[in-house]
Amino acid sequence: MYTYNDFDEAFVRERVAQFSGQVARRIDGSLTEEEFRPLRLMNGLYLQLHAYMLRVAIPYGTINPDQMDQLALIAEKFDKGYGHFTTRQNIQYNWPKLPDVPAILEALADVGMHAIQTSGNTIRNVTADHFAGAAADEAYDPRPVAELIRQWSTDHPEFQFLPRKFKVAVTGASHDRAVVRAHDIGVVLKEQNGVKGAEVIVGGGLGRTPMVGKTLNEFVPFADLLPYIEATVSVWNLLGRRDNKYKARIKITVHEHGIDDIRARVEERFTQIKPTFGGIDMEMLAQIEQHFVAPIFANKPVDAYTRAYENDPVFRAWADTNLAAHKNEDYSIVTISLKKPGATPGDASADQMRSMAQLARDYGHDELRISHEQNVILPHVHKSNLPALHAVLKGNDLATANAGLISDIIACPGMDYCALATARSIPVAQGIATRFDELKLEHEIGQLKIKISGCINACGHHHVGHIGILGLDRAGVENYQITLGGDGTETTVIGDRTGPGFAYDEIIPAIERLVHAYLNARLDAEETFLQAYRRLGMAPFKEALYPPKEEKANAA
Amino acid sequence: MSVIVQDGGFIADDFIGEWLDLTSDTDPATLKQYAGSAAIRIDFPAFSDGRGFTLAKILRLSGFTGRLRANGHVIADQYAMARRSGFDEVSISDELATRQPQEQWLARADWQAHDYQARVRRPATAS
Numbered sequence: 176m177y178t179y180n181d182f183d184e185a186f187v188r189e190r191v192a193q194f195s196g197q198v199a200r201r202i203d204g205s206l207t208e209e210e211f212r213p214l215r216l217m218n219g220l221y222l223q224l225h226a227y228m229l230r231v232a233i234p235y236g237t238i239n240p241d242q243m244d245q246l247a248l249i250a251e252k253f254d255k256g257y258g259h260f261t262t263r264q265n266i267q268y269n270w271p272k273l274p275d276v277p278a279i280l281e282a283l284a285d286v287g288m289h290a291i292q293t294s295g296n297t298i299r300n301v302t303a304d305h306f307a308g309a310a311a312d313e314a315y316d317p318r319p320v321a322e323l324i325r326q327w328s329t330d331h332p333e334f335q336f337l338p339r340k341f342k343v344a345v346t347g348a349s350h351d352r353a354v355v356r357a358h359d360i361g362v363v364l365k366e367q368n369g370v371k372g373a374e375v376i377v378g379g380g381l382g383r384t385p386m387v388g389k390t391l392n393e394f395v396p397f398a399d400l401l402p403y404i405e406a407t408v409s410v411w412n413l414l415g416r417r418d419n420k421y422k423a424r425i426k427i428t429v430h431e432h433g434i435d436d437i438r439a440r441v442e443e444r445f446t447q448i449k450p451t452f453g454g455i456d457m458e459m460l461a462q463i464e465q466h467f468v469a470p471i472f473a474n475k476p477v478d479a480y481t482r483a484y485e486n487d488p489v490f491r492a493w494a495d496t497n498l499a500a501h502k503n504e505d506y507s508i509v510t511i512s513l514k515k516p517g518a519t520p521g522d523a524s525a526d527q528m529r530s531m532a533q534l535a536r537d538y539g540h541d542e543l544r545i546s547h548e549q550n551v552i553l554p555h556v557h558k559s560n561l562p563a564l565h566a567v568l569k570g571n572d573l574a575t576a577n578a579g580l581i582s583d584i585i586a587c588p589g590m591d592y593c594a595l596a597t598a599r600s601i602p603v604a605q606g607i608a609t610r611f612d613e614l615k616l617e618h619e620i621g622q623l624k625i626k627i628s629g630c631i632n633a634c635g636h637h638h639v640g641h642i643g644i645l646g647l648d649r650a651g652v653e654n655y656q657i658t659l660g661g662d663g664t665e666t667t668v669i670g671d672r673t674g675p676g677f678a679y680d681e682i683i684p685a686i687e688r689l690v691h692a693y694l695n696a697r698l699d700a701e702e703t704f705l706q707a708y709r710r711l712g713m714a715p716f717k718e719a720l721y722p723p724k725e726e727k728a729n730a731a
Numbered sequence: 732m733s734v735i736v737q738d739g740g741f742i743a744d745d746f747i748g749e750w751l752d753l754t755s756d757t758d759p760a761t762l763k764q765y766a767g768s769a770a771i772r773i774d775f776p777a778f779s780d781g782r783g784f785t786l787a788k789i790l791r792l793s794g795f796t797g798r799l800r801a802n803g804h805v806i807a808d809q810y811a812m813a814r815r816s817g818f819d820e821v822s823i824s825d826e827l828a829t830r831q832p833q834e835q836w837l838a839r840a841d842w843q844a845h846d847y848q849a850r851v852r853r854p855a856t857a858s
Contacts, residue, residue: 186845196838197808205831210806213779296781329847332815333788336781401851412785413759444759447792454855 176239176542177322177466179287186329187284190291194218195277217297217335219290220276224594229268229276230293231283235303235321235345236264236545236552240532243543245286247528253279258528260513260521262585262636263342264302264545265293269592291329296337298328298408302344304352305546308467309508309554311500315347315364319463320373320400323456324362327401334408338415339423341408342380345373349665354547356388356667357381357639359425360404365394372396377407377437378429381633385669386426389434391441397460399445402452406444410437470540472503473557480558483565490565492618493576498561501554507561509539509553510546511568512575512583516608519601520586521549530571538564548585550578581623581690582608585636589629589646596629598646598653599679603627606683611690620690623704626661639663641705642689643670644682655682657689659716660708671713673720685720692719734828735800736810736821738840741833744822746770746798755782759789766794772822775803784816791817807835811842815849 179187194214201211215221221228231246238246246266250258253275254268261267271279283289293300301324303317304310324343328334334341346353347364355361361376372394379388395403407425414432416422429437483490499508511531514520523531531551535543538560544552556564568574577583584607587593589600604627611617626640630647637643643658654676661670677685690704696715697707708716735742750772751765757773765771771790773783783801790799801813802822813821823831843849 182845182850186847189845193808200831200835205835206806206808210778210808214808296779323851326847327851330845331848332812333781333784335809335812336779336784409785409788413782417780417782444789447789451792451852453853455853456851458855459851 176237177234177318177463183287183326184284187287187289187291190218190289190330191277191280191284194280198273198277213295213336216295217292218280219293220273221294222594223269223592224590224596225592226270227273227276228592229271229279229290230261230265231268231288231290232293232300233264233266233288233545234325235301235307235318236305236547237307237318238543238545239541240535240543242286242288243528243532243535245282245288247525247532249279249282250525250528257522257524259519259588260523260545260549260551262547262549262587262634263300264305264547265300266545267588269588294340295335296339296341298331298334298337298341298343301325301328302342302353302358302547304346304348305544305552306352306499306508306554307347307544308469309501309506310348310350310352311502312350313348313502315366315371316467317345317347317353317362317364318467319460320362320364320397321345322463322466323401323460324404326459327405327456333412337408337412338417339420341411341425343404351663351665351667352546354636354639354663354667355379356665357385357636357663358388360407361388362400367394367396370396373400375400375403375407378426378434379667380424380426381636381638382424383421383631383633384427384430385633385638386430387667387669388426389429391434391438398454398457399449401456402449403441403445406441406448409444409448410440414440470542470555472506472555474505475557475559477505477558480561483562487562489569489576490562493565493574494561496576496580496618497578505558507556507558509556509561509564510578511551511553511573512577513550513573514577514583514608515572515575516582516612517605520584520604523551527571527573530567531573534564534567548583550583577617579622579624580617581611581620581625582617584608584625584627585640586627587629587634589627593629595632596646597631597648598629598655600627600629600635600646603644603646603655603679603682607686610683610687614687616690616694619700620694621700621703623690624663625686636663637661638669639667640670641703641708642686644686645676647676649676653679655679657685657720659689659713660705662705673713673717675721688719688722689716692716732825733822734825736823736836737819738814738842740837740840741828750800752802753786755780755786757786759786762786762789762795763793765790768795768797770798770800771795772800772802773818775801775805778804778806778809784812787813787817807831807839810836810839814842815846
């Protein structure tokens with residue numbers, strides 16, 4: 176794992192001092208509220224519905240046990256004892272007090288963490304495949320490149336007042352777990368004629384105008400990657416619309432000008448910028464790679480795992496859903512679900528954070544990850560340790576066996592926290608999870624991704640949910656629109672809207688009808704919801720969602 | 732009236748000559764022709780309009796070596812960004828200079844320290 180060098184350390188300390196000064200200068204009037212706002216945002220501090228919210232970066236989702244312990248400490252000391260893991264591999268604290276924020280940032284700096292550029296019109300926290308360095312299908316570890324991009328983008332002098340936010344995601348596996356085609360820039364690592372580099376995808380994004388990213392360049396060698404990304408952001412910084420914030424993202428710029436026009440501009444800017452890079456970045460990358468060498472894997476029998484799998488049905492159910500294939504076949508990647516039915520998706524208490532940190536120390540080679548699906552990952556667990564690990568998870572309310580299933584829902588904070596929200600998300604997620612838990616149908620249904628956003632900005636990624644739910648406000652009443660067939664992987668598709676929305680008390684029964692329609696229509700248990708939708712199209716699902724009026728009357 | 736800010740603090744305007752004034756929406760494709768100018772001022776209509784930083788950078792990349800001034804609503808917190816992007820100095824209103832006095836700008840005069848950009852752009856050491 177990457178550890179700060181003296182430069183990184185001095186940088187974050189200086190930044191904390193600057194922000195403390197900015198808070199003081201806001202109070203003494205040197206900074207107007209308007210001037211202070213982007214400064215606090217670029218340090219991760221939002222003003223929410225009820226209080227300030229501090230968003231802390233977990234770069235490319237990688238975190239060590241000491242850092243996780245510190246997040247727990249901050250949750251207890253400065254918040255209400257919990258934190259919320261987000262879809263962009265950050266953690267949010269919902270109740271910090273403004274005067275405490277410098278102390279929180281100092282506590283983060285103590286463990287090599289920060290809240291820089293987690294908000295504002297800046298290049299945001301760089302995200303990556305949460306199975307990086309562990310997944311069986313991985314060709315290249317995305318973390319070293321992501322760390323290099325983090326360093327390049329941090330405090331970039333040209334890019335602190337961009338037209339709008341700018342998000343970068345990196346993957347190096349055949350299966351895209353980082354949703355790279357829904358980012359402003361997606362980086363897919365590859366090799367060409369023995370040279371390492373990346374495909375650069377641009378202009379993806381969700382929000383009110385969802386777009387699938389387009390290939391800007393099939394192959395950019397590593398030596399050109401930073402100048403190429405810089406050229407792209409540079410072109411957009413001048414070309415992106417500043418007259419309407421809803422049209423400011425690069426996806427709109429690409430849409431309005433066309434990908435070929437953007438490519439030509441980027442190529443031209445690249446030739447200007449490239450000579451300003453002296454080449455040390457490739458040496459830095461080689462050094463960063465040393466931080467991400469695989470742990471020394473244990474070579475021992477896996478009998479304990481096999482025994483537990485054969486004899487303990489609870490363990491088996493959890494193993495079947497929450498383990499993923501590791502590149503070392505004696506190991507597993509463990510998903511710790513933060514989606515217990517009835518709980519807030521992505522929330523973890525301080526005690527839970529500490530127990531996960533300790534599990535990483537005891538069984539996980541000191542590594543944890545945060546997934547964009549708002550779960551915590553232990554990327555390297557020897558199979559023989561899984562039964563003991565599972566027992567600890569059970570004792571801490573963390574053993575929910577639902578990774579990838581219907582109750583493993585992504586939900587934005589919605590109207591319970593967010594100033595932008597037009598509807599509640601969390602109670603809908605809780606309601607669906609609780610309902611299907613009662614029905615005991617979850618494992619029968621199989622792989623099904625439900626994603627819920629509480630407003631059109633789509634923080635809950637509803638466009639790429641197999642079932643997407645968008646909460647809107649219709650004349651003061653919450654109304655939930657459904658989309659079907661969305662997909663956030665290497666085959667990214669924006670879901671199709673079914674028709675009129677549903678009231679708050681109708682949305683959970685509507686989802687239930689949809690799922691029953693799927694169960695009735697699928698060829699066999701192997702055909703997932705998404706596959707069935709692709710085969711059958713909208714018709715049978717629409718019929719289930721909007722039954723003819725008289726039938727409804729009879730049913731009632 | 733306006734106040735000029737440089738690394739040494741506030742100074743009285745000492746420039747005698749003609750400024751070439753560029754707005755923040757200047758088309759970057761037109762910048763090359765100004766490379767031989769003596770002095771260019773780029774307008775910052777609002778501090779949140781970050782286009783001026785990239786325009787400055789492109790002007791420098793196009794070979795402009797004259798005096799480059801960020802003119803308008805630039806706040807002290809942006810001084811390091813302006814210098815790192817290629818500006819020599821910032822010109823602000825008297826009102827802003829009163830609200831954000833000299834020491835707040837001097838606090839950012841160490842713009843060469845803690846600079847990730849300078850770090851990732853150093854020359855390669857290996858041949």
